[in-house]
Amino acid sequence: MIGPKTPVLAVLCGDQHPPDMKTIESVAEVRYSGEEGLADALRGADALFVYDFLSTAVPAAWHAADKLRWVHIASAGVDPVMFPELRASDVVLTNSRGVFDDSIAEYVLGVVIAFAKDLPGSLDLQRQSRWQHRESERVGGRRALVVGTGPIGRAIARLLRAAGLKVSGMGRRAREDDPDFGTVHPSADLVRHLPEFDYVIAVAPLTEQTKGMFDATAFAAMKPVARFVNVGRGELVVTSDLVTALREGRIAGAALDVFETEPLPSDHPLWTLDGVLVSPHMSGDFVGWRNTLVEVFADNFERWHTGRPLRNVVDKQLGYVPSGH
């Protein structure tokens, strides 16, 4: 029933509207908007669903948010909405924690095995119809460092351990008895610990503390046989330093699903460097992910609409959902 007290929900989306919104449309006024019309949509809106989670249009439209109480983003990373006005406001921010965990973990294990077994080399030779036997690396027993101890990092750690790798974590707080990681090293010791690992996986949230943490110093500290995997955010890396490290053979390879600039420009050196696997920010996007994202939002919407506590509330000072919440 839509009536005078009907809540107003703005939805930031591209041409593709979110699926499965019928239930929400039956209890709220839903305003679908692209980046252009966002200010108009926000005027008088009670809530904002950032379905186009890569958009950076929210800050410019924020001035129109005169009644907004809640923002939900259809991603795990909340960096696109971490602008000072939202952080300073009373608006509650929630994210889509949990949706992508297992699927990103599968992608990470896949690229680890692809490196070890040289699947790209086999595909290259196959294109030339060339039979050329090579020896390959074992996966079991190799050491992996997962930088980022949120739910995606935990899923990665569990899956890599299940496949026989020796895994450690890196997070804000050092500990020895983590159920998923065993040892968690403190982020401040990154460079000291990097030489121990065959695979280094970046999945930390993007914050002022983590921005550019993988720089020339970090790549120089890695083993020359190490591979770097980024399923977090492109800005965790100083991209030019990564390109140099790969060119000079300071590390053996990289699997990159995220980039400082997306789409990755077609003339960027990362497309063609030896040992690099580029994928277009898709590691978590399993068939059905859009429906699952809307399910997560719809669950929170139902809670919000009935006055119950929201799930996945972001600590706007930390820039992510603290564990245990």
Place this chain on the structure above:
Amino acid sequence: MIGPKTPVLAVLCGDQHPPDMKTIESVAEVRYSGEEGLADALRGADALFVYDFLSTAVPAAWHAADKLRWVHIASAGVDPVMFPELRASDVVLTNSRGVFDDSIAEYVLGVVIAFAKDLPGSLDLQRQSRWQHRESERVGGRRALVVGTGPIGRAIARLLRAAGLKVSGMGRRAREDDPDFGTVHPSADLVRHLPEFDYVIAVAPLTEQTKGMFDATAFAAMKPVARFVNVGRGELVVTSDLVTALREGRIAGAALDVFETEPLPSDHPLWTLDGVLVSPHMSGDFVGWRNTLVEVFADNFERWHTGRPLRNVVDKQLGYVPSGH
């Protein structure tokens, strides 16, 4: 000490001799031979080490084996030496069971994830510097049938289960409580069970019973979205039926490490068919595999030389080492 009672060991190898043979050379007369000189090497030899495990030269030289008591082959599959004269003889046959298990299992999990996440598609797009987002499949929850319940099949089953797949086995004897497979279906029911699986992995020993078991009827029974993985022997498959099934989209793809003819001829359609991953019989060959093969042989040689029971004795009627031996 080499003396009159010194045993004579013939070693069938190519240009590349096995490594680490010094200890054996100190107690035996070792005759390294290619395929050409094998009959001469066998004359008066007590034992034969088939280091060149893909060679089919043993049957033609067998007439010269006048003193032979033991043959050891540097592979898990013993089909190259399963000719009638050896089977009918008192010569003991041993294999290299165990060496390749974990490494082949890693390869299988790698191609399963590569299919699910479309890594070949990402590499294709990368070569064109094209950013094209796609949705990918989950691995967790998918169903895999491992056809072959020897140690390699068991390692595959354990690793796929660890990665979240639902695994069943197929072997001679049906059972419900297998520690690695849970349910093992009997081979006679292959076609009846094939429709249940997303991944079908062939790792059975090549025998008269298993030869050509994956034929047009089998491929027609699989799901159109299913992928076939062969890490056993090429002859388990009717290759022309597999080509037809792939061409007509009766199955979605195949990862093939073994072929009826090896090397796979450069004009063979399997090199270029959509959805096919070709690798050159290397799935088990981790860095160090040759040394490990010689260690396994050296352990058995030491047992043989000191009159202790040999490991990995092949049941020459079955064509493999029965489990529990």
